[in-house]
Amino acid sequence: MIQETFVASNPTQAYDLAVKKYGTSISLISARQIKYDDGVLRSEITIEVSTEIYTQVSLGKKIINENDVETSTQIKELQAQLTSMKNEIHQEIQNEHKIIAKVKALFIKKGISPHWLESMFRTLVGTDMIENETLLVSYLLEEIDVALKVKEENLTQPKMIMFVGSTGVGKTTTIAKIAARYAYLLEQEYKVALVNLDTFKVGAIEQLNHYSDIMQIEHIVVSDVDAFKETLEKLSNYDVILIDTTGMSPYDTEKFVQTTQFVKNDSARDMEVSLVLPATVKYEDMEDIYQNFSFFNLTSVVITKFDETKHLGSLLNFMLLYNLPMSYFSVGQEVPDDLLVADKEYLLERFIGDIDAG
Numbered sequence: 001m002i003q004e005t006f007v008a009s010n011p012t013q014a015y016d017l018a019v020k021k022y023g024t025s026i027s028l029i030s031a032r033q034i035k036y037d038d039g040v041l042r043s044e045i046t047i048e049v050s051t052e053i054y055t056q057v058s059l060g061k062k063i064i065n066e067n068d069v070e071t072s073t074q075i076k077e078l079q080a081q082l083t084s085m086k087n088e089i090h091q092e093i094q095n096e097h098k099i100i101a102k103v104k105a106l107f108i109k110k111g112i113s114p115h116w117l118e119s120m121f122r123t124l125v126g127t128d129m130i131e132n133e134t135l136l137v138s139y140l141l142e143e144i145d146v147a148l149k150v151k152e153e154n155l156t157q158p159k160m161i162m163f164v165g166s167t168g169v170g171k172t173t174t175i176a177k178i179a180a181r182y183a184y185l186l187e188q189e190y191k192v193a194l195v196n197l198d199t200f201k202v203g204a205i206e207q208l209n210h211y212s213d214i215m216q217i218e219h220i221v222v223s224d225v226d227a228f229k230e231t232l233e234k235l236s237n238y239d240v241i242l243i244d245t246t247g248m249s250p251y252d253t254e255k256f257v258q259t260t261q262f263v264k265n266d267s268a269r270d271m272e273v274s275l276v277l278p279a280t281v282k283y284e285d286m287e288d289i290y291q292n293f294s295f296f297n298l299t300s301v302v303i304t305k306f307d308e309t310k311h312l313g314s315l316l317n318f319m320l321l322y323n324l325p326m327s328y329f330s331v332g333q334e335v336p337d338d339l340l341v342a343d344k345e346y347l348l349e350r351f352i353g354d355i356d357a358g
């Protein structure tokens with residue numbers, strides 16, 4: 001044990017000096033007040049400190065008692081754990097960001113709208129889904145599958161479908177295929193008639209005549225609304241009436257107005273209006289097409305020219321955005337073979353092929 005004396009203006013201050021130097025593990029030996037030579041009264045205290053602590057302090061080491069050692073080790077461990085947790089979380093977030101960014105870029109590249117993708121990713125925050133690329137891709141494909149709609153083919157009720165769309169998208173060819181399907185290719189043979197409102201395009205009448213002659217089915221060309229009404233009355237005992245129209249660009253207001261008058265008829269049969277849309281349609285044109293053709297209260301979409309493109313993203317995006325049910329797919333020029341009843345799987349499989357191709 002070592003003894004040491006501390007001097008201050010009062011005993012408390014003197015004791016504080018001792019604690020400051022050696023910590024609290026000191027013992028007080030004596031305390032007194034004494035007038036120094038300069039005439040000032042001072043307090044002296046003498047304390048006793050262990051040799052060990054005395055040596056530590058003399059060598060300039062910080063005083064650490066046993067409890068302190070334990071606490072500081074624990075703190076260090078905690079700090080290390082925190083740092084590692086922070087790193088792990090940081091890494092995880094970075095990985096998630098990387099996975100989301102990669103998958104998002106892939107789908108955007110394939111034509112799916114960033115807007116739709118973001119709405120999907122928002123619902124996925126905090127789920128396992130965003131930790132794994134394959135899982136995330138299949139989740140998105142599933143969501144696309146859920147969002148797509150198919151218009152079931154109703155074979156029991158009489159139907160009347162008008163086909164609208166831009167010039168050259170395949171309206172007439174598709175009508176010929178659907179006519180053949182109902183007239184000859186199903187279990188039952190339906191009574192089919194074609195009504196042609198396309199007196200505009202050179203060769204349009206001949207084109208449909210060609211098919212109706214081969215198939216031996218009714219083909220009536222109509223140029224005004226009154227004649228149209230009369231024709232529909234005459235055809236009331238037909239099972240399927242397919243109406244071909246003049247191709248309209250979305251900007252062709254006059255033709256739009258003319259065609260709308262044919263839609264607004266008071267026929268006993270409901271008229272379905274089907275938009276014919278090529279799979280090759282450009283992303284930038286879709287909104288205009290939809291805005292203008294939705295004028296007709298579209299009931300379904302026929303998608304044509306699947307054989308002409310591998311990239312179906314823009315088309316899928318259109319379907320996701322506007323929620324229209326798909327009715328038929330045209331997969332080539334051959335009448336009547338190249339027609340499919342709309343099928344989500346067909347569309348998705350082709351899209352997945354495109355995704356896999358990177």
Ligand SMILES: Nc1nc2c(ncn2[C@@H]2O[C@H](COP(=O)(O)OP(=O)(O)O)[C@@H](O)[C@H]2O)c(=O)[nH]1
Nearest residue numbers: 167168169170171172173304305330331332333
């Ligand atoms: N490759 C391909 N060509 C098609 C398809 N459907 C129609 N066509 C062709 O596209 C062109 C225009 O077709 P058409 O039926 O006259 O179009 P419309 O003006 O909309 O009536 C014709 O040469 C058709 O043979 C298809 O699914 N794939």
Ligand SMILES: [Mg+2]
Nearest residue numbers: 171172198204
């Ligand atoms: Mg045509």
